[in-house]
Amino acid sequence: MDALIPPLLNGSAQGALLLLAALGLSLTFGQMGVINMAHGEFLMIGAFTAYLVQQVIDSSDLSIPVALPVAFVVAGLFGLLLEVSIIQWMYRRPLDTLLVTVGVSLILQQAALQIFPSQGVPVEKPGWLDGQLTVLGYDWPLRQVFTILLATVCVAALAAWLKYTSFGRRIRATVHNRDLAETAGISTRTVDRLTFFVGSGLAGVAGVAASLIGGTNSTMGAQYIIPAFLVVAAGGIGQLKGTIIAALGVGVGLSCFAYWTTGSLAQVLAFILVIVFLQVRPQGLFTVRTRSLV
Amino acid sequence: MSTTSKRLRTLVAAGAIGTTVALVLAGCGAKAGDETPGGSAAASSCVDTSGDTIKLGFLNSLTGGMAISEKTVSNVLHMAADEINASGGILKKKIKYVQEDGATDWPTFAEKTEKLLTQDCVGAIFGGWTSSSRKAVKPVVEKNNGLFFYPVQYEGLEASPNIYYTGATTNQQIIPAMDFLASKGVKNLFLAGSDYVFPRTANAIIKLYAAKLGIKIVGEEYVPLDKDDWTTQVAKIKAAKPDFIFNTINGSSNVGFIKAYYDAGLTAATTPIISVSIAEEEAPAMGHEVTGHYASWNYFQSLKTDTNQKFIDSWKAYPNSSGVTSDPMEAAYISLYLYKALVEAAGSFDVTAVNAAAKKNAITFAAPEGTVTLDGENHHISKPGHIGQINASKQFDIVWSSDAFIKPDPFLKGYDWFPANVRDQLVKAAG
DSSP: OTTTHHHHHHHHHHHHHHHHHHHHHHHHHHHHOOOOTTHHHHHHHHHHHHHHHHHHSOOHHHHHHHHHHHHHHHHHHHHHHHHHHTGGGGTTOHHHHHHHHHHHHHHHHHHHHHHSOTTOBOOOOOGGGOSEEEETTEEEEHHHHHHHHHHHHHHHHHHHHHHHSHHHHHHHHHHHOHHHHHHTTOOHHHHHHHHHHHHHHHHHHHHHHHHTTSOBSTTTTHHHHHHHHHHHHHHOSSOHHHHHHHHHHHHHHHHHHHHHSOHHHHHHHHHHHHHHHHHHOTTOSOOOOOOOOO | OOHHHHHHHHHHHHHHHHHHHHHHHHHTTOOTTOOOOOSSOOOOOOOOOSSSEEEEEEEEOOSSTTHHHHHHHHHHHHHHHHHHHHTTOBTTBEEEEEEEEOTTOHHHHHHHHHHHHHTSOOSOEEEOOSHHHHHHHHHHHHHTTOOEEEOSOOOOOOOOTTEEEOSOOHHHHHHHHHHHHHHTTOOEEEEEEESSHHHHHHHHHHHHHHHHHTOEEEEEEEEOTTOOOOHHHHHHHHHHOOSEEEEEOOTTHHHHHHHHHHHTTOOTTTSOEEESSOOTTTGGGSSSOOTTOEEEESOOTTOOOTTHHHHHHHHHHSTTOOSOOOHHHHHHHHHHHHHHHHHHHHTSOOHHHHHHHHHTSOOEEEETTEEEEBOTTTOBBOBOOEEEEEOTTSOEEEEEEOSSOBOOOTTOTTOTTSOHHHHHHHHHHHO
16 A cells, blocks of 8 residues: 555646646647647746736735636736737648747747746745645645645536536537538637637646646746647547546556656656557547548 | 547657657766767867957856756856956956857757857857766867866766866765765665766765765655656655655756655654755745755855955846855856966966966965865866755855865775776766
């Protein structure tokens, strides 16, 4: 049990953070075929937002809850700006979006380096996250519990929004069949923008959670973008459940390997597993079934 | 969905995997940009010493991940150049510096070195931070018979006629830290490091010395340099119940380590940390108070020496200054003054003449850490060993110091517990 409980619990928390980072990618990739390499920088923007909010609100007990919605909006607006200024001219040219967004990510990183101290900025954890929850003899840091709760709330809200609102229905219609959705009178342009806003906003929320785990600096986004893309690829596109299961799988896998072997070997092993999985099931865990001919 | 998106997904996965493999390889100390020396004979120097200026090259990463650390080194080099110019220059020639960006990319470091030496014709190059950058520069300065001044503590086991090392080698930082731990009566030690050549080599040395000191190593953990999440590894550390943690983690991964450490309920009172990469600049950026933990360096802002206060005041007044001074900054500051002293002793900017002047073992500089002496054989400098404890104002109180300045011994030849076969192995592994 001693060898199983810590990696399972911490892996779930790691997976929860990956999930928050991957949700937006899954949405924009699934719906628009956009490979957004700047998504990690939206996460960074969320983390810097947490820092800025902490400069205004002194108490970290209060500033982190306030930072969550603020980071959602700020990162979302950056996403919207990217969509309106660049991405919208590149739909259905996924390779071009990949190249352009790599450029955007470098620009955003350098901008952060110019604006903020180069060592990175400190984001303080709220006092109510001090302490541990003892689960079967393991003192599980409360911060990990918080990450899982945060991801659960975000996913539930997103799922409900997709399922029960008219905007959500329009998004799902566009994912299923863009041409048919347009024929039915849906403005897919508006839907695209909204999706980009929500997807980037979720990365902002992930950024606040990440600022409690590691450093807040110009290069922090880079360490999340690759595992997030793996999650999207392994999970299959267009469906939330695939992303959720893949994120938890990658998170728990990474943590178990890190606990049983070493932190470096864990990265290699987890990637090998995903490669093997994609060989067996190239379409990912789940796919959207359509009757379209292409 | 369509076949396009299937192909796309494979593409994304392939790209992601490729990048990670590359990162892991780089982390293993691959010698990116390493060129085979030899072939062309040493180029004759094109350094222009006829005018009233001397050109020098500064090579620091101003963009990319390492800009976090190297921007400060670049700034302090500019400050030292301004100071030297204000006091008359080197051999009455004003320094005219060419600043180049290494961009956190080791082949770029090699290319820019070549450019600085053969096109800008600089007298010497100052900079670098990671060992990978130094190893990329090394063959190029050797081929062109140039000079490179490297300002960061590192894993040792290296000496080049074309490189001067002004940061600590292992016997000036790692060994003093172990002596301090032994004096505190530490019995069980845990080693936590980033996964690249410095922590791996440092820990190999620590394990050998610990065996001699009777300290038990209860665990050893590494996380890649570009990963911040230490939660899982800290769970292992906590389970091993060490009395002390030896931290060789570098960069922002330190922030993740400190956060995971406190989140797991560990404290400085029960399981203190001794670090070799957390200094005055890093301590306030952890997002958690770090009072009570230790660091091993040769310079602290709190040191009381004849020259330190002046150094601190000049730095605080300098544009773009971070407001605090730290060991790597001070080593970079030394490097430019050491070059000045060497050239003035040689009476020439010629590399052969400079190296001949170094051989006399008489080059000294009244540095902020005290008067350092250059070792003409291995091109390292003598340094005092200090252990600082972090106080509430994020500065370091000095709690332990070496008896005297420690002579540099990059190959640890003066330590009987360090076997020759291990040395050969480590030298080979470090490339």
